[in-house]
Amino acid sequence: MTELENDAAVGRHLLEEALFAEDTGGQMGLSARNVSAWFGDHLVLDDVSLEMPARLVTALIGPSGCGKSTFLRTLNRMHELIKGASFAGEVRLGDQDLYDPTLKLTEARAHVGMVFQKPNPFPAMSIYDNVLSGLKMTGKRLDQAAKDDVVEEMLIKGGLWSEVKGRLREPGGSLSGGQQQRLCIARSLAVRPRVLLMDEPCSALDPTSTNRIEETIRELRDDVTIVIVTHNMQQAQRVSDQCAFFLASSTTPGKIVEAGATRKLFEDPADERTADYVNGRFG
Numbered sequence: 001m002t003e004l005e006n007d008a009a010v011g012r013h014l015l016e017e018a019l020f021a022e023d024t025g026g027q028m029g030l031s032a033r034n035v036s037a038w039f040g041d042h043l044v045l046d047d048v049s050l051e052m053p054a055r056l057v058t059a060l061i062g063p064s065g066c067g068k069s070t071f072l073r074t075l076n077r078m079h080e081l082i083k084g085a086s087f088a089g090e091v092r093l094g095d096q097d098l099y100d101p102t103l104k105l106t107e108a109r110a111h112v113g114m115v116f117q118k119p120n121p122f123p124a125m126s127i128y129d130n131v132l133s134g135l136k137m138t139g140k141r142l143d144q145a146a147k148d149d150v151v152e153e154m155l156i157k158g159g160l161w162s163e164v165k166g167r168l169r170e171p172g173g174s175l176s177g178g179q180q181q182r183l184c185i186a187r188s189l190a191v192r193p194r195v196l197l198m199d200e201p202c203s204a205l206d207p208t209s210t211n212r213i214e215e216t217i218r219e220l221r222d223d224v225t226i227v228i229v230t231h232n233m234q235q236a237q238r239v240s241d242q243c244a245f246f247l248a249s250s251t252t253p254g255k256i257v258e259a260g261a262t263r264k265l266f267e268d269p270a271d272e273r274t275a276d277y278v279n280g281r282f283g
């Protein structure tokens with residue numbers, strides 16, 4: 001067996017193990033089955049299925065307009081907020097159907113947090129209160145000591161604590177872009193989601209901040225199931241365990257061409273279009 005074949009086998013094994021593990025330490029994987037999405041009568045995602053197992057980072061890659069962000073938004077029910085948008089299919093978090101009509105939308109979103117391309121902390125609100133702001137919306141009440149603990153824990157997890165511990169009362173807007181993005185990660189984590197969706201979280205950041213966020217992603221992997229959209233092929237290789245390659249054309253809606261262990265997708269893809277994309281020949 002070559003090294004690559006071996007790696008691919010290990011990757012497959014990891015995937016299978018993660019998919020079928022009974023004890024994931026409270027971790028939950030996400031499963032999208034036969035997901036289609038429309039804007040008005042424009043079908044933009046056609047019958048997409050993807051397993052996003054706990055303890056693995058899944059990267060979504062593909063050229064602009066192929067439906068990566070739309071797919072991400074179907075995973076926490078943000079797609080349905082867009083006027084005229086519709087959805088078909090199933091999204092499950094562990095055993096829970098996220099589209100179960102009896103499940104509150106706020107609850108579904110509490111389980112599946114999201115970090116956006118442009119860091120969006122509340123600029124005038126303190127760093128401290130920013131971390132707690134998502135929790136407030138869920139209606140959870142904490143005493144002062146518990147709040148202090150949550151703020152510290154989440155800023156540590158978000159990889160920001162050492163830089164801001166002396167300035168927690170300063171406004172979120174006083175931080176650098178990379179720090180703001182880590183603040184947004186801390187804010188998302190405070191709600192204790194099972195899944196964290198990240199839509200090009202580093203695309204507005206410099207290489208140092210990008211490194212810092214990638215480190216944070218690797219550290220979070222055991223706590224929360226991560227799905228990240230990225231245009232940066234090096235980043236996909238650095239942070240993800242598995243990858244899904246999306247493609248659309250002017251006449252065909254977005255579909256997954258190929259999904260699997262990251263190293264396999266990059267070094268020995270099954271589809272020629274995947275090879276062309278990951279090698280920068282288009283997109």
Ligand SMILES: Nc1ncnc2c1ncn2[C@@H]1O[C@H](COP(=O)(O)OP(=O)(O)OP(=O)(O)O)[C@@H](O)[C@H]1O
Nearest residue numbers: 039044062063064065066067068069070071082254
């Ligand atoms: N709010 C919207 N209303 C109508 N069409 C939309 C809307 N958002 C996205 N679309 C369309 O849906 C398709 C998929 O867009 P989406 O934003 O999901 O792609 P993407 O893969 O995230 O692209 P990018 O890499 O540029 O972010 C595109 O054809 C886009 O024009």
Ligand SMILES: [Mg+2]
Nearest residue numbers: 068069070199
């Ligand atoms: Mg997008």
